[in-house]
Amino acid sequence: MLLQRLGRQSINSSHDMLYGAGFFYQSLVASLQFMRRRQVGRGVITMQLLFTGVEALSVIALISLSLGAVIIIQGVNILPQFGQGVLIYKILITVITRELGPLLCAFVVIARSGTAIATELGHMVVSHQIEAYISTGVNPIRYLVAPRFIGVTLSVILLNLYFNVFGLVGSFILTQFFQPISAFEYFHNLLLYLRTPDIISSLLKSLIFGLIISHTATYNGLKVQQSSTEVPQMVIRSVVQGFTLCIIADAIITMIYYI
Amino acid sequence: MKFRIRYAEQIVGLFTLLAILSLAAILIFMGINQRWFAKDYSFVSQFQSGSGLNRGMAIKLKGFTIGAVDKIELLEDNTVQINFHIFDTYYNRVLPNSVLQLATSPIGIGGSNLVFYPGIGQGPPLEEGAFIPSTDFAEGRRRLESGLVKTDEKEDAVSSVVNRIGPILDSTYKTINSLNSAITRIDNTLSGTQPGPLLDVLLQTQQVMAQLHETLENTSGITANLEKTSAQLSDTQGLVQHLLDPKGSVAKLLDDDEELYTHIQSIIAELESSAAELSSFAGYVNEQQPSITAILQEGRTALQESQDVMQGLQNNPLLRRGITEEYTSPSTFRGMRDGGY
Structure with a gap:
């Protein structure tokens, strides 16, 4: 009995994963075609960028400014005592650019936009709007998923860039009110220690996190069958899957970076 | 219509452009700072x-x-x-x-x-x-x-x-x-774990030292005698003169037709007879010692009694205060007769 249930769950999980992989492939192809064909859903991308990117900017700015300022103040006070004052730049780059920047941006986008997308698509399924699209010959993946896929992914990348700007530049300005340090020395050393692989790693993480978030949100949103009570369940599932997959991807990319 | 929705494209365009410009600026400054070109x-x-x-x-x-x-x-x-x-x-x-x-x-x-x-x-x-x-x-x-x-x-x-x-x-x-390496080698050589000429030399040295010790013990006796003789010889007025002077006692003793020898021998004989007499006298004195001791003790007692008489006469009530009672104290001298008899 137990074995039977375990086997059934395994088969369902495998089927679900394969279905998800297929959905991801379809979304990716549709997104690439969407960029090339300049379809009518361009406005959807714009709105998605507005809601996911622009509106999340204030939260991102607040988080990155606070985080950067804390690192600078702590580093300036503690590290020179051990003769390792220059480590502050490495710590800033590691924390802001490579690790927490992409991850915190992803978390904010999951919490704000991932849930919104999953809810919206779930309600569209419940209200038979998806069926209507299909019946009129409109591919819901191309029309609904692809713009969100592109919009969320671009938003995460752009938000990550802003996170870096606010975290590295804005936090320096904020620190000047508490503990002034030489601007030339700060930016000179920061740009000296900031390496191209750091930027590539950060952008790569943002891209992958964007893909993960958009995929989990659209996939779980469209997975709603018929009842509106399924919507919050799928929203929660999309959030949990989004967090988990982002952290796993972060770990894998970080490991690849150090190989 | 809300401002954001109305100007959504412009806002998103600005949002995107600023991000791209920031990235470009960072890359340019990085390139300059890190001397890419x-x-x-x-x-x-x-x-x-x-x-x-x-x-x-x-x-x-x-x-x-x-x-x-x-x-x-x-x-x-x-x-x-x-x-x-x-x-x-x-x-x-x-x-x-x-x-x-x-x-x-x-x-x-x-x-x-x-x-x-x-x-x-x-x-x-x-x-x-x-x-x-x-x-x-x-x-x-x-x-x-x-x-x-x-x-x-x-x-x-x-x-x-x-x-x-x-x-x-x-x-x-x-x-x-x-140093560590050198000390280890020396240590090995000294402990005999490493064969080498130093070990043979040390073993031979040990044997030589044992023989030398015995030789030194014998030599020390000879050295003591030599030291004594040397000290006597160093005195020019002493043994040397006597030995070298032709008129000295040595020469005379050696060349006087045994006159000195005979004289010395007679002196020795006289000394021997005197010593015998002295010895017999000493034996006699030793035999008479108890009698002498008793005489001396009696004399002493007589003197004591005479002293009492004199004091009695001095203290007589007729003459003066009578005789003082005598407290006899034991004599510190204990003669052979006191103990033996």
Whole structure:
């Protein structure tokens, strides 16, 4: 009995994963075609960028400014005592650019936009709007998923860039009110220690996190069958899957970076 | 319509453009700061160990970064080769006799510094790819010690100590290693675990020492006699004169027709008879000693009694205060008769 249930769950999980992989492939192809064909859903991308990117900017700015300022103040006070004052730049780059920047941006986008997308698509399924699209010959993946896929992914990348700007530049300005340090020395050393692989790693993480978030949100949103009570369940599932997959991807990319 | 929705495209466009511009600005400044498009000159150096060295490590000249380490590799002979580059603005400092030094903090904090000392050499800068020795090797140390390089004369005390303590510690370490090795060999040789000429020599020496000890014991007796004789001979008025004087007693004793000998013999005979008489007298005295002692005791008692009589007469009531009662105290002298009889 137990074995039977375990086997059934395994088969369902495998089927679900394969279905998800297929959905991801379809979304990716549709997104690439969407960029090339300049379809009518361009406005959807714009709105998605507005809601996911622009509106999340204030939260991102607040988080990155606070985080950067804390690192600078702590580093300036503690590290020179051990003769390792220059480590502050490495710590800033590691924390802001490579690790927490992409991850915190992803978390904010999951919490704000991932849930919104999953809810919206779930309600569209419940209200038979998806069926209507299909019946009129409109591919819901191309029309609904692809713009969100592109919009969320671009938003995460752009938000990550802003996170870096606010975290590295804005936090320096904020620190000047508490503990002034030489601007030339700060930016000179920061740009000296900031390496191209750091930027590539950060952008790569943002891209992958964007893909993960958009995929989990659209996939779980469209997975709603018929009842509106399924919507919050799928929203929660999309959030949990989004967090988990982002952290796993972060770990894998970080490991690849150090190989 | 809300402002955001109305101008959504403009806002998103600005949002995207600013992000791209920020990225571009960061990349441009990075490129300028990290000299992406500048010409660098590559050189090679060698160190005993790779500890303290790492890729991208700055090469410093008087506190200024003039280059960086590009590559570190372990060679077949277990030495470490580094490839590094010097910025084109400092290329003219890479003169012949230049030296690299890895200065490591002896207290473990503060990291390491790869210091470049430009050589005091004539001529153009070294060609790209040239080998610049480090102070880890004899050639580098020789250049540094013989003043062929310009060292930091005005550096702070700590940096000076840090920069110089590395080679000193290396030398000390090597010396200690050599001493340790030498002591181990000597120890092995002395304990007999390592065959060698020293062990044979030591064994022979031990035998010789035992024989020498016996010889010295015999010699010490002879030496004592010789010392005594020598002391007597050193007195010119003593034995020597008597021995050498033809009219001396020795000569006379030896050449007087036994007159002196006979005389001495008669004296000895007289002394012998006197000694016999003295001996018999002593025996007689010894025999008479109790009688003499008794006489002396009686005399003493008589004197005591006469003293009492005299005192009685003195204290007589008719004459004066009578006779004082006598307290007899035991005599401290105990004669042979008191004990024996």
